[in-house]
Amino acid sequence: MALSLGAADSLDFKGDYFLFSDDKNYIFGGGNILLKTGKLSVKADVLYMNVTEFTGVLYGAVRVTTDEDKKEKKEEQYDAVFFKGLPPQWLMVSYGKEMSAKGEQTLKSLYLNFEKKTPEALKDSALYFEFREFRIDKNKKIRAKIVIPYMMGLPTVPLKKFTVNRGEWAEKTMLAFNNINYSGLDGLSLAFLLRMRQKWIKGDYDIKLYERQLLKLDGAKRGVLFSGKSMLFINKKEFLDTTTLLNSGDRSFNLRLNLRKDFKIFSYALSQNISGRENQPTFLELSSDVTITKLKIMMPTFNFTHDLKRSYSYRMSTPLTLWKKLNLNVSWQRKILKENYRADTSDFATSLNFNSSLFMLSSNYNFSRNLVEATTRKNFAVNLNLKPLLFLEDNVSINLSTFYMFSALPLGNQVQERTSPGVNVRIDSVGIAIPLGFELLPSFTFNHLWDDLQENFTDFNYAFALQKRIGVFKGSVAYTLASRYRAKNFWIEGNNRQNINLDFELKNEADYSLLLRFYFNNSLALENISFTGKVNLPFDLSLSSFLLYYSMEEKFQTVEVFIEKVFKNKIRLQGGYSLALKRFFVKFLTM
């Protein structure tokens, strides 16, 4: 059915009940729903609508009629009608002995993936609204009638009309109230939007008034934060990008001005950064870039940076595209500092990355000449990683990698050179099933390093975990052993570290999670016992506890038991006892 709807600039809904969640930006509706848009009327029983995506579905005995249909007394009925956008596109679905759809076929992905949120989930929001009528326009602004706002789950004063969602801001110059918020960073804040839409300027600024002292937060007591970006125009052409941050609380500011221009062969950018804080000198830095854009295999950039007083640097760099799989970058930089000390360096750097189906290769070479001290610093590194080798239907993977490092560093009048190749091997398994329902999870890593081609270090790390699950119970014993061997002349020095963890876990995600752990140290003696538990109680309460007992010292290091309640996914109230604090406590935490 091709629905000719006429011009539709809004969706108008009426019904017994609608619920809008401010956090989730989602609407649920139920009972005698009537949707009018353009020349189309839709009657339904249930509505789910995602305001962010501007998508939705109507369920029930959904009757769709156009003005023409009304004259001819025609009415079509479906079980579900999916819609998207404004003017809406429609997909009508019928569920009889066969499930069939007609309408806009591109909406089939919506039909397959549209997420339905229950009223319970929507009521978890700190702020939600119930109402009987609403209009949503293309800016997603929702004006509702007969509205009851709910804050933290409590109904407030019913209103005849209310804009429950302001939607996207209008494209005009204005100062508008944005929100009231609380966070650990800003404290209590009142935010406004300053939108500039003039011939000479386009940009958005946030003006935030914050209060921290009242809530006993550290840092600035209170202040105004002004931040945002804008673009300045001359003769309708983009001229200057600006980024502004002013904070009256800690008396600081940062202003960045960017000028960018693209020509046929090259582009250039000029940037001036000015920042400062009370009792500190103002920082000024000018940076300019010129990039040649027309060459095929390279894109050379020349960069010059100057802080107007103390230092400057210039840099030339280019990526080289010789082959798609090969990334090569070459750069040279001269940096001159005239701050508390004088420095003048000339740096040359290259990096190369190659990615194939069998391996990944990456290398870099850096050469730095200190022109004041007449010294040179060099380093080179190359890494070769083979792609993981998989065995036993991808259950066992072997990772091999090798590396080579070389460095030459000035040390007094001499140069210290160091060459260190190495190899890493890692073998992982997702687990082996063994009789009686046990699972064995082994893993092994091997690292070898020829330090400066003189000393050999070899590390072995073994880990074995044996575990068994019986319903909600999981018991496991995990043994880890780390060994390091160092070859020195004829002798080999070595040391081992080992530990065992014995875990017992009872877990039913909906109800409880209890973990008891015994930790055995290097001597395989019991060192500590810990217990972590959480049990969900009625009325959305939960009982949590943490206990740590030092077996050797025969004392409790900490015991913490508390009851927690989360309000509307925003505030967490905890009350209990802490042995570390040696007192009972009540805490309010924001999420």
Next chain:
Amino acid sequence: MIFATKAPRHQGFFYNKPLGVPLCLCALVAVLLSLSAAGCGVKTEYLPQVSYPYVAEIDFVKEVKNVDGKAKKKRFKDDRVTAPFYFLLKVKEIENSGTIAVRFYETVETGQVSDAAKPEGVMGRQVQERVFQFGQPGKYYEYIIFFDRVEGFSPGKYRYGVFYNEKLIYENYLDVNPSKEIFQFHTPLPVYRPNACYSFNK
């Protein structure tokens, strides 16, 4: 309070207990709301009110048992649904008597019927349904929980719809996974994978 049902043991439904103290609180909130509504010039009868049933929860689990009027669920490992399974449906705000039907449809992904074999626009055929009669005339139920065992599903993607008095109130899709995967190894020890079951008899 569990209502007697003629359904087989694996099927059932039960209602919530009558409201006690919370009802008083609701009434108090309603009175306060009415007073403030009147103060703002809004007629109480026009205030938004839930009047139509809605699906509050639907879950697909390994087993559901009615233990002392409460649904006791046994979940699948990693919530990986395999046939046979139970569905548990919680519908809220129901008045009077009526029917609730849960209907399952195959989809193209199920692979039972090829795309070419279907008439244009047909996306799948109904493969199973479960219908429940519930309630008594004139009574209000805050919620009713329905559950039943479903079997005979081959692995694949299914669509299901929940119908209240033959009107669709909810629909979504369900992935049914292969129920058992026999793992044959060339090595003596089978390798454990979290998402599969193994037999040692082979």
